[in-house]
Amino acid sequence: xxxxxxxxxxxxxxxxxxxxxxxxxxxxxxxxxxxxxxxxxxxxxxxxxxxxxxxxxxxxxxxxxxxxxxxxxxxxxxxxxxxxxxxxxxxxxxxxxxxxxxxxxxxxxxxxxxxxxxxxxxxxxxxxxxxxxxxxxxxxxxxxxxxxxxxxxxxxxxxxxxxxxxxxxxxxxxxxxxxxxxxxxxxxxxxxxxxxxxxxxxxxxxxxxxxxxxxxxxxxxxxxxxxxxxxxxxxxxxxxxxxxxxxxxxxxxxxxxxxxxxxxxxxxxxxxxxxxxxxxxxxxxxxxxxxxxxxxxxxxxxxxxxxxxxxxxxxxxxxxxxxxxxxxxxxxxxxxxxxxxxxxxxxxxx
Numbered sequence: 001x002x003x004x005x006x007x008x009x010x011x012x013x014x015x016x017x018x019x020x021x022x023x024x025x026x027x028x029x030x031x032x033x034x035x036x037x038x039x040x041x042x043x044x045x046x047x048x049x050x051x052x053x054x055x056x057x058x059x060x061x062x063x064x065x066x067x068x069x070x071x072x073x074x075x076x077x078x079x080x081x082x083x084x085x086x087x088x089x090x091x092x093x094x095x096x097x098x099x100x101x102x103x104x105x106x107x108x109x110x111x112x113x114x115x116x117x118x119x120x121x122x123x124x125x126x127x128x129x130x131x132x133x134x135x136x137x138x139x140x141x142x143x144x145x146x147x148x149x150x151x152x153x154x155x156x157x158x159x160x161x162x163x164x165x166x167x168x169x170x171x172x173x174x175x176x177x178x179x180x181x182x183x184x185x186x187x188x189x190x191x192x193x194x195x196x197x198x199x200x201x202x203x204x205x206x207x208x209x210x211x212x213x214x215x216x217x218x219x220x221x222x223x224x225x226x227x228x229x230x231x232x233x234x235x236x237x238x239x240x241x242x243x244x245x246x247x248x249x250x251x252x253x254x255x256x257x258x259x260x261x262x263x264x265x266x267x268x269x270x271x272x273x274x275x276x277x278x279x280x281x282x283x284x285x286x287x288x289x290x291x292x293x294x295x296x297x298x299x300x301x302x303x304x305x306x307x308x309x310x311x312x313x314x315x316x317x318x319x320x321x322x323x324x325x326x327x328x329x330x331x332x333x334x335x336x337x338x339x340x341x342x343x344x345x346x347x348x349x350x
Contacts, residue, residue: 002279002349003044003253009349010281012130012251018053020127020249024091025153027134028060028079031068032267035258037134039083045130045253046091054128056091058084061120061153062101064160065208066187067267072099096122101157107241111337113234117241118159128249131285135254135292137261137273139209140166140222140231142318142327144263145292146252146285147334150242151235163234164207166227168220173197175219182211182220207231213266222324232329240337243285253281254292261306261321273307273317274299286340290331293318 007013016022024045029036042058049056060079062070069075072095079085079093086092097103097120105124106116123129133149141148152160170176178196190204191211198211198220211220222228243250256277260270277295282288301311301320310320318327335342 001044003041004048005349006253006279006281007045007048009347010251010283012048012281012283013052015249015251015283016049016052016054016128017249020054021125022049022054022056023096023123023126023129024049024056024058025123025129025131025149026058026060027149027153027264028069028075028084029082029264030267031078031081033264033269035134035136035260035269036082036264037132037255039088041255042084042132043089045132046089049130050090057094057122058089058091059094059096059122061097061155062095062157063265064157064164064187064206065210065265066185067265070187071101094122096120096154097156104156104159107245109237109241109244111237111240113230114162114237117238118156118162119154119241119245120156120159123154123242124245126246129246129251131250131252133252133254134258134264135256135289135296136259136263137318137321138263138325139213139322140228140325141235141330142322142325143293143296143330145254145289147236147239147289147330147339150285151238154242155238159238161206163238164209164231165234166207166222166231167202167205168200168209168211168222170198170219171221172219175217177217179216181214181216185210185214228324229326229329232326233333236330236333236337236339239285239334240339243339251281251283252285252288253279254288255279256292256295259296271302271305273302273305273321282344284340284344286331286334286342287344290342291344291346293327293331
């Protein structure tokens, strides 16, 4: 009921025309993860789309990295395992970039890093979209919300690769034990063990960050100073292409619940960094993410979580987890590109 009231308050029915094929962009969660947006919330969105005259379908895109969502068959099996089906959603499920993540449409953006982006076909061809995002931390983006859900979540596999411009390296080689965990988890077969140390082939590397996630010694790092700002800008330009395609036919809902240190692409769920805050909606993704970002930072951080610093209200909680990230660039660069504004009015619905 809360989601449906938000749908009405945000006037999402105005972005949906009668007969629209309306995409509900979600994240089905990596297998083993439990903090993705549950199907009963998505069902509420689907029901409101139907009541508005649309024909909803629920969709996500294939992943760049290893896991059980790298092709449409594994991805759909994972979705069903997590409770997403026609029976629970009252809508069909599609994988927006096809069987192997190769189905996309080129969308002109003419920005600093990209002249065009590769938007997944089912999203590009949808008549309208409701973007439903779990607001949480992220290894490279700082946080993930509506902007990241459009950017990485809307891109085909090759589009995801285009956004990941950073490459890992060993800043302190002595920390590497040569255990081979990074080799095992590298989807691009870009790492080998040479003389007992990890060696990354930059030409084969996808930039996905799986090696950083799984390295038990924290030996691998990105070049955070130069790589992360550019990565974040690239991501925002992809979000711009998604937004531009639908512009006046798109709405956004952020679930600021189970705010975990990492995204739902992890095959596990960690202790949350702040208490649950609520659900927010807007037709402006920049204002929405800014409001969620501010609300999270006003909270007292969970000292029993992976957050190492910035526990006090008013401090950037995501920097307390990923100290080298620049999540603020998502907001400022997104505003610069005209996707939305960082100024907002928070209207509380009780």
